[in-house]
Amino acid sequence: MNEVPQATIERLVVYYRYLKKMAERDLEDTISSKTLGDAVGTSAAQVRKDLSYFGEFGCKGVGYDINSLKKCLERILGFNRVREIALVGAGNLGRALVNYQGFKEMGMEIVEVFDCDIDKINNRVGRLTVRSVNEMEKIIRKRNIKTAIIAVPEEEAQGVASSLVKAGVKAIWNFAPVALNLPSEVVIYYEDLASSLVWLIYKSGHGNLKVNVK
Amino acid sequence: MNEVPQATIERLVVYYRYLKKMAERDLEDTISSKTLGDAVGTSAAQVRKDLSYFGEFGCKGVGYDINSLKKCLERILGFNRVREIALVGAGNLGRALVNYQGFKEMGMEIVEVFDCDIDKINNRVGRLTVRSVNEMEKIIRKRNIKTAIIAVPEEEAQGVASSLVKAGVKAIWNFAPVALNLPSEVVIYYEDLASSLVWLIYKSGHGNLKVNVK
Numbered sequence: 296m297n298e299v300p301q302a303t304i305e306r307l308v309v310y311y312r313y314l315k316k317m318a319e320r321d322l323e324d325t326i327s328s329k330t331l332g333d334a335v336g337t338s339a340a341q342v343r344k345d346l347s348y349f350g351e352f353g354c355k356g357v358g359y360d361i362n363s364l365k366k367c368l369e370r371i372l373g374f375n376r377v378r379e380i381a382l383v384g385a386g387n388l389g390r391a392l393v394n395y396q397g398f399k400e401m402g403m404e405i406v407e408v409f410d411c412d413i414d415k416i417n418n419r420v421g422r423l424t425v426r427s428v429n430e431m432e433k434i435i436r437k438r439n440i441k442t443a444i445i446a447v448p449e450e451e452a453q454g455v456a457s458s459l460v461k462a463g464v465k466a467i468w469n470f471a472p473v474a475l476n477l478p479s480e481v482v483i484y485y486e487d488l489a490s491s492l493v494w495l496i497y498k499s500g501h502g503n504l505k506v507n508v509k
Numbered sequence: 510m511n512e513v514p515q516a517t518i519e520r521l522v523v524y525y526r527y528l529k530k531m532a533e534r535d536l537e538d539t540i541s542s543k544t545l546g547d548a549v550g551t552s553a554a555q556v557r558k559d560l561s562y563f564g565e566f567g568c569k570g571v572g573y574d575i576n577s578l579k580k581c582l583e584r585i586l587g588f589n590r591v592r593e594i595a596l597v598g599a600g601n602l603g604r605a606l607v608n609y610q611g612f613k614e615m616g617m618e619i620v621e622v623f624d625c626d627i628d629k630i631n632n633r634v635g636r637l638t639v640r641s642v643n644e645m646e647k648i649i650r651k652r653n654i655k656t657a658i659i660a661v662p663e664e665e666a667q668g669v670a671s672s673l674v675k676a677g678v679k680a681i682w683n684f685a686p687v688a689l690n691l692p693s694e695v696v697i698y699y700e701d702l703a704s705s706l707v708w709l710i711y712k713s714g715h716g717n718l719k720v721n722v723k
Contacts, residue, residue, distance in 0.1 A: 299711075301708050301712075304704070304707060304708045304711050304712075305701070305704045305707075305708060308701070308703065308704040308707050309704070312686075372707055372711065373707075373710060373711065378710055380706075386605070386608075387601055387602075387604040387605035387608055388601075388602075388605035388609075390601040390605075391600070391601035391602035391604075391605050392702070394600075394601055395602075395702060395703075397686050397701075397702060397703035398702075398703055398706065401703050401706075401707055403703070403706055403707075403710070441713070442709070442710055442713070465713050465714075466709050466710060466712070466713035467709075468705065468706060468709050472526075472611050474550075482709060482712045482713040482714075484705055484706075484708065484709040484712075486705060487519070487522070487523075487611075488606070488609060488611060488612075489522065489609075489611035489612055489615050489617070490518070490519045490522040490523070491682065491698055491700060492594075492612065492615075492617055492658075492682060492698075493518060493519075493522050493586055493587075493615055493617075494515050494518045494519060494698065495656070495680050495681075495682050495696060495698040496587060496592055496617070496656055496680060497513075497518050497586065497587065498515075498518075498680070498696045498698075499655070499656070499679050499680035499696040500679075500696075
């Protein structure tokens with residue numbers, strides 16, 4: 296299979312949400328690539344290309360069966376099984392992530408929260424109890440957790456990341472604004488909140504300057 | 510000027526952070542596109558292409574002057590002036606955003622926080638006092654705020670967005686997982702936390718399935 300672009304995976308999530316709404320409404324059985332594309336702001340050709348990475352879907356002139364395409368996307372994206380995630384950092388951002396409603400419908404669940412602050416350890420965050428980072432490696436290894444979120448201050452991020460990898464974590468979602476030095480087989484996603492905001496402001500035309508430097 | 514891609518703006522932010530560190534260390538005066546590319550995980554050609562949208566930088570065989578490139582990026586990205594931002598929603602995510610350290614160095618500052626929950630109104634969030642959404646339009650218009658962040662539940666997002674636009678907001682960073690129906694001149698950035706996590710998990714090889722449907 297060819298390497299699937301990140302943008303394709305992100306669009307599949309959007310297609311999935313739309314198909315789920317359609318399936319709940321239960322008015323139509325099929326949907327064309329044009330209708331699906333229009334609904335989510337992309338072209339029919341893009342919908343077909345995105346799906347073509349994963350096999351053959353739909354029937355020429357008829358479109359996609361809504362329920363079966365929805366089920367396929369669930370399997371492709373892994374929503375049909377629960378993925379357990381560990382979170383490190385029980386600050387505001389960590390608490391927001393534990394309480395975020397969008398993960399569970401996609402089969403993702405934060406099941407452990409760790410912090411090094413003794414004022415936070417043993418506190419409740421949502422339905423979880425914050426545990427000490429000293430117990431982190433042991434617990435993650437025991438539960439066989441492969442995915443973790445880092446929501447700690449910049450200066451603690453590398454130490455936390457190294458411990459996570461030692462405990463067997465293979466995928467890290469890093470909110471700390473710092474590059475992590477980890478073995479190449481570990482997948483890291485850098486969530487850079489400031490750069491999203493820079494883009495938004497730039498795009499809205501307030502930062503549109505042409506600069507020439509000699 | 511050609512339309513500048515989002516990925517370019519995001520890389521400029523990364524270049525900027527690296528140049529800032531170099532300037533603080535004050536060991537070298539110049540940097541080559543290769544060194545800059547290596548440091549941030551991209552190619553020399555990409556560095557040159559990204560900068561070429563904004564004019565001519567650097568000197569063949571010598572590289573870029575670190576301080577002047579840093580200053581140019583500050584101007585291009587608008588970091589040299591303060592941009593005031595309004596935040597709607599004083600929940601965990603809102604509080605995390607107010608306390609996020611990465612905005613200020615980029616000239617962005619959340620200066621107002623609004624909520625509709627009377628238990629939150631008048632509470633402190635960081636150095637700010639939460640105000641009622643009933644006062645939102647008046648305050649935003651008076652302060653001439655053009656950029657806003659929506660961190661409210663899905664079902665409240667459209668109403669909040671419409672009020673913001675009525676008050677003169679031109680750019681919205683939306684964390685609610687819902688499409689907003691707004692005039693086309695308003696720029697919207699959808700922050701979809703679940704889809705970042707889906708991509709990370711997919712990429713780490715746990716979701717890599719080939720599916721064929723007849």
